[in-house]
Amino acid sequence: MSAHIDGSGERRPTAGILALSMPYQVVAAVALAAAAVLACLHLAMVFLHVAPSNTVTKQHGQAVDDWIYPEFEQNWKLFAPNPLQQNVSVQVRAEVLSDRDGSRRTTGWIDLTAQDVEDIRGNVFPSHTQQNQLRRAIDWYGNAHDEEGRPKGMRGRLSEAYMRRIVLLRIEGAGARADVGGKVERIQLRRTARPVASPHWSTEKRSTESSSRQMPWWDITDADRSRTETSR
Amino acid sequence: MTAPSPAPVAAPARVPFDRKLARAAQTVTSRALGPYQTAIVRIGFSLTWLFFLVREFPHRHEMYGPDGPWSFDLARRLIADNRAFTVLMWSDGRLWFEVVYGLAVAAAVLLLLGWHTRAVSVVFMVGALSLQNRSVFLGDGGDNVVHLVSIYLTLIRCGQVWSLDARRAARRAARGEEGARKVELTGPALWVVLGGFLVAATWFSPVTGEWWIYVLLWVLWLGQGLWWLVEQYAPGEPRVLLDVLANLAHNAALTVLMAEVCLIYATAGWYKIQGSRWQDGTALFYPLHLDYFTPWPALSELLASSGIMVMLLSYGTVIVQVAFPFTLFKRKVKNVLLVAMMLEHAGIALLLGLPAFSMAMIAADAVFLPTVFLVWLGARAARARDLLLRREPAAAGLPPQRPAREAGGEPGGEADGEAAPRTLVG
Known part of the structure; x- marks a missing residue:
């Protein structure tokens, strides 16, 4: 069970950020922000990597490449724009x-x-x-x-x-x-x-x-x- | 769903923005979302990679071995330049190669079964990256997806259901307090062994791999150790905090994985739109006449002989690929397209002779399968297993495998008794 009823009759969670006391909550909040930023940044980089050459990649292509290569390299132009003929x-x-x-x-x-x-x-x-x-x-x-x-x-x-x-x-x-x-x-x-x-x-x-x-x-x-x- | 019309009766009370935000924060910190979806992705990818490794077993030396055409020396020169991570660069010995290949196979089997999932998922990633990065010019799209997903899976709690881990947790819960106190030795032993590998990996870090791979490995390893310590000695708030951190990593990685699948289809689709062959509806005709992708020429010829058929399939492919990411907001349409894409990949497996690629793509698609379907599938699979092994249904002896937290309602949330895990996608 992730929640129980405490003395005042209010449901108190036993998991998640709401189950923590203040100092722990700060750590959790920082981690939450870090995870969100990292995920968004990574997705932005992957997006720029697979997108056609554009204003951003012309200016910051090196940063994108540094992030992507070698482990996140990808190419999904399978049979595109035209299949091999x-x-x-x-x-x-x-x-x-x-x-x-x-x-x-x-x-x-x-x-x-x-x-x-x-x-x-x-x-x-x-x-x-x-x-x-x-x-x-x-x-x-x-x-x-x-x-x-x-x-x-x-x-x-x-x-x-x-x-x-x-x-x-x-x-x-x-x-x-x-x-x-x-x-x-x-x-x-x-x-x-x-x-x-x-x-x-x-x-x-x-x-x-x-x-x-x-x-x-x-x-x-x-x-x-x-x-x-x-x-x- | 309530109708958008301003009906005065059933209009739900407006939830203030900060309440919504707090609720969202609670959701992503208290639960590892999509337990069934992540489990099917785990099973799908480990099975794909296992099939591949077993199939290539006779060819393993030619593909990844020190004496293959892409020799140890050639690989060393390339990797000195691109910094890819592969433990096969530690030594050019035949034995070391066999050990790595064997470990890659073992990790695939164990990940499939969900045995110490977190630790094994890391070994799985190391195995996949090591082999693929050793010979980068050998892979295709299928290898590419396995490569990416194997990295993401290390951060995903993908063993919550349909795993030996889940069975062990259920058994322990069934035994109650006493069972919970029993000390587990396999986990710590595994941790020590992997620690040895990690030290070796760090020793060889100048040879192969970028810095962040080592940071990831160390964080995961230390995290596991910390987890064990906290479980033993500080089961209160520190334990809850660790759970929060693990859930955060899981939910972030799962989001990335889902977005990654969308990017795959979006890229494949949007670039096709620009191609003249996809525009004139003959695109599919050409792959059906490429020698490397026609294991069954008569079958390919049959399909390619109908201009209407080729056009329908060509247009259909582009429409589905472009549309898919947008349909995620509409459950029913999403499910229809998902079926279409899985069927198309099954067709590709046979027709173009790309079973590993197709399996990997189907496994990736599976992250979007609805929970109800997966639960039903799991029940069917369990029944089939019981019939096969002629044993009593599992329900008699064990509580059903469900993620621990799913049983309870969400605080202040959609806590009705049934509380099927509503995921982002379910």
């Missing part, structure tokens, strides 16, 4: 030192995205390794590089290293999905975008021509396949 895929070819005769050869284009798609088909619960890993990695790679394909700072270089390691895991070694049968010395990536055709009921003319972009050849170093100290 093209299938992006990643192909790789590699220069391989053959295990058998020590010869050097260049493989044809291996479609890594096709592997993912094959794994996702008929899958009730696709793994992040199938649905997100490569898809998001190539997306990040694009964002972390400028128009000429130069890396933007540290993140650009990290995204390159990440791509190399994803690729190696899939094409080198006996456990790889598409083992090239040797030691990979260099790789080249190609990103292909294939627009989804307009719906059949639409009169809109949309080109469904694929467009590809090749990245430079990258040397593979031990850092791209290195294992960490403790597990070696």
